[in-house]
Amino acid sequence: MNAIVALCHFCELHGPRTLFCTEVLHAPLPQGAGNEDSPGQGEQAEEEEGGIQMSSRMRAHSPAEGASVESSSPGPKKSDMCEGCRSLAAGHPGYISHDKETSIKYVSHQHPSHPQLFSIVRQACVRSLSCEVCPGREGPIFFGDEQHGFVFSHTFFIKDSLARGFQRWYSVITIMMDRIYLINSWPFLLGKVRGIIDELQGKALKVFEAEQFGCPQRAQRMNTAFTPFLHQRNGNAARSLTSLTSDDNLWACLHTSFAWLLKACGSRLTEKLLEGAPTEDTLVQMEKLADLEEESETWDNSEAEEEEKAPVLPEGAEGRELTQGPAESSCLSGCGSWQPRKLPVFKSLRHMRQVLGAPSFRMLAWHVLMGNQVIWKSRDVDLVQSAFEVLRTMLPVGCVRIIPYSSQYEEAYRCNFLGLSPHVQIPPHVLSSEFAVIVEVHAAARSTLHPVGCEDDQSLSKYEFVVTSGSPVAADRVGPTILNKIEAALTNQNLSVDVVDQCLVCLKEEWMNKVKVLFKFTKVDSRPKEDTQKLLSILGASEEDNVKLLKFWMTGLSKTYKSHLMSTVRSPTASESRS
Numbered sequence: 001m002n003a004i005v006a007l008c009h010f011c012e013l014h015g016p017r018t019l020f021c022t023e024v025l026h027a028p029l030p031q032g033a034g035n036e037d038s039p040g041q042g043e044q045a046e047e048e049e050g051g052i053q054m055s056s057r058m059r060a061h062s063p064a065e066g067a068s069v070e071s072s073s074p075g076p077k078k079s080d081m082c083e084g085c086r087s088l089a090a091g092h093p094g095y096i097s098h099d100k101e102t103s104i105k106y107v108s109h110q111h112p113s114h115p116q117l118f119s120i121v122r123q124a125c126v127r128s129l130s131c132e133v134c135p136g137r138e139g140p141i142f143f144g145d146e147q148h149g150f151v152f153s154h155t156f157f158i159k160d161s162l163a164r165g166f167q168r169w170y171s172v173i174t175i176m177m178d179r180i181y182l183i184n185s186w187p188f189l190l191g192k193v194r195g196i197i198d199e200l201q202g203k204a205l206k207v208f209e210a211e212q213f214g215c216p217q218r219a220q221r222m223n224t225a226f227t228p229f230l231h232q233r234n235g236n237a238a239r240s241l242t243s244l245t246s247d248d249n250l251w252a253c254l255h256t257s258f259a260w261l262l263k264a265c266g267s268r269l270t271e272k273l274l275e276g277a278p279t280e281d282t283l284v285q286m287e288k289l290a291d292l293e294e295e296s297e298t299w300d301n302s303e304a305e306e307e308e309k310a311p312v313l314p315e316g317a318e319g320r321e322l323t324q325g326p327a328e329s330s331c332l333s334g335c336g337s338w339q340p341r342k343l344p345v346f347k348s349l350r351h352m353r354q355v356l357g358a359p360s361f362r363m364l365a366w367h368v369l370m371g372n373q374v375i376w377k378s379r380d381v382d383l384v385q386s387a388f389e390v391l392r393t394m395l396p397v398g399c400v401r402i403i404p405y406s407s408q409y410e411e412a413y414r415c416n417f418l419g420l421s422p423h424v425q426i427p428p429h430v431l432s433s434e435f436a437v438i439v440e441v442h443a444a445a446r447s448t449l450h451p452v453g454c455e456d457d458q459s460l461s462k463y464e465f466v467v468t469s470g471s472p473v474a475a476d477r478v479g480p481t482i483l484n485k486i487e488a489a490l491t492n493q494n495l496s497v498d499v500v501d502q503c504l505v506c507l508k509e510e511w512m513n514k515v516k517v518l519f520k521f522t523k524v525d526s527r528p529k530e531d532t533q534k535l536l537s538i539l540g541a542s543e544e545d546n547v548k549l550l551k552f553w554m555t556g557l558s559k560t561y562k563s564h565l566m567s568t569v570r571s572p573t574a575s576e577s578r579s
Helices: 115-128 179-184 186-214 217-223 229-235 241-245 250-268 280-309 349-356 358-370 381-394 481-491 497-524 529-539 544-556 559-570 572-578
Strands: 004-011 015-025 046-049 052-056 095-099 104-109 139-145 149-159 167-176 373-377 401-406 417-420 436-443 463-469
Touching (some): 004 115, 004 250, 015 115, 095 250, 139 179, 139 186, 149 186, 179 186, 186 241, 349 381, 349 497, 358 373, 358 381, 358 463, 358 481, 358 544, 373 381, 381 401, 381 417, 497 529, 497 559, 529 544
Parallel strands (some): 373 417, 373 436, 401 417
Antiparallel strands (some): 004 015, 004 167, 015 104, 046 052, 052 095, 095 104, 139 149, 149 167, 436 463
């Protein structure tokens, strides 16, 4: 993540000052920022944590080293700094961490070495400790612009027995040029920065309480005679943050925390280049992922509440009961969340067509496209899951509801792909129904073994497949248009499997566009049946099978698309245009 994290302090003598900052370097260190890191050239300590190697670094200059570099350094002069304004001592080499995975360096020092970056950090520091503060002067706030960058700032107080009001004012700021990325990272940054601040405040509070116990300052100040404000201000001894927290390794710890913060914040969000509007399958997958994450969070919260309310178990009773998840999570699986565990048995639709035979495959594919229930009965669980993985490619993601393998029959409203063991009894009304197709897998006799021409002459040659339905598809039936095009692609041996897959994607997108038009025409605009018939003729889907297919595929539309259409219809501009 291209950002800078800095710790700032409001000095009573010099105003807002930058104490410590960590920046990201994607290229070798610039001249004047450091020499090549090698053993014996500045490595004072090495530490590895989370794939990041940390070591001290030698710099050619330091902003606080003296008058010889005051003219070339962007930092303040040594005479303008007090103990409260200074983090690293004069001549301190600073810190640098190497990310072995990405070859990125995280460099920490008191001020950025680049003059432009110093100006940006300086301005953000001043604004975070003066005008850009939240009510109460303690908490997070966002500000910035395109020219000087955008800033996430969290101001806080540190206890100090010698300061006015017994506290000093600090802030942790994160600066970057990408406003959207920084806003999306707000919850993550708020939690992690709050943790850093709590640790600092906890250490300072212990020191404050110890000093107050030894020499209470409040009573001493009340007994002191009145002194002019300026005299009292100049007489106030400025104290460094290491003194306030009594932690000599404070800056090394802050460097580690800031470096991890930059790495973790840059890894949690990734950008994906889309060459157009997202497809319905993409939208449905995103919605299912969001629902899954929400369900997981709800389940975690309920578990935490149950643990709080649970009675204390007697000694030795731990582990007698195991917490169970939702009952349906193990058997009912939505599309996108279930994946086959082994190498696929059926390699493609073309492979399945060769194994089942053209007539049986056409019957099976017809029922899949119409939304009827597809039942596979077999002892081989992997075979059933592989078959579903291949057949689901003919449908939009939102139309797929799979129960991979069950010990009892499940109704069609729960799933349109159902795997059963051979001993499970299927209800008679399902066996005779025209809205279901059953594929039974039996052990094949030697005389019925598949010919060598099949793509897989070993794993599937021991099986015999029987496809039955209460409403067999006649050989002379036209069927839906998309089915005829799929079969034409599968029988064309000049097309490779990858090309057939792309043809299938294009066909699904073509018919999903027709589904969108029909949905808006019938569900949103509420047009009469005569107009709907004219629309179907224009779309080339006036046949009975095509109409059934469109109505079934309409259930696979994403919630995002439906809500968008509804909000457009309800808007005042839309109602005026329709009138």
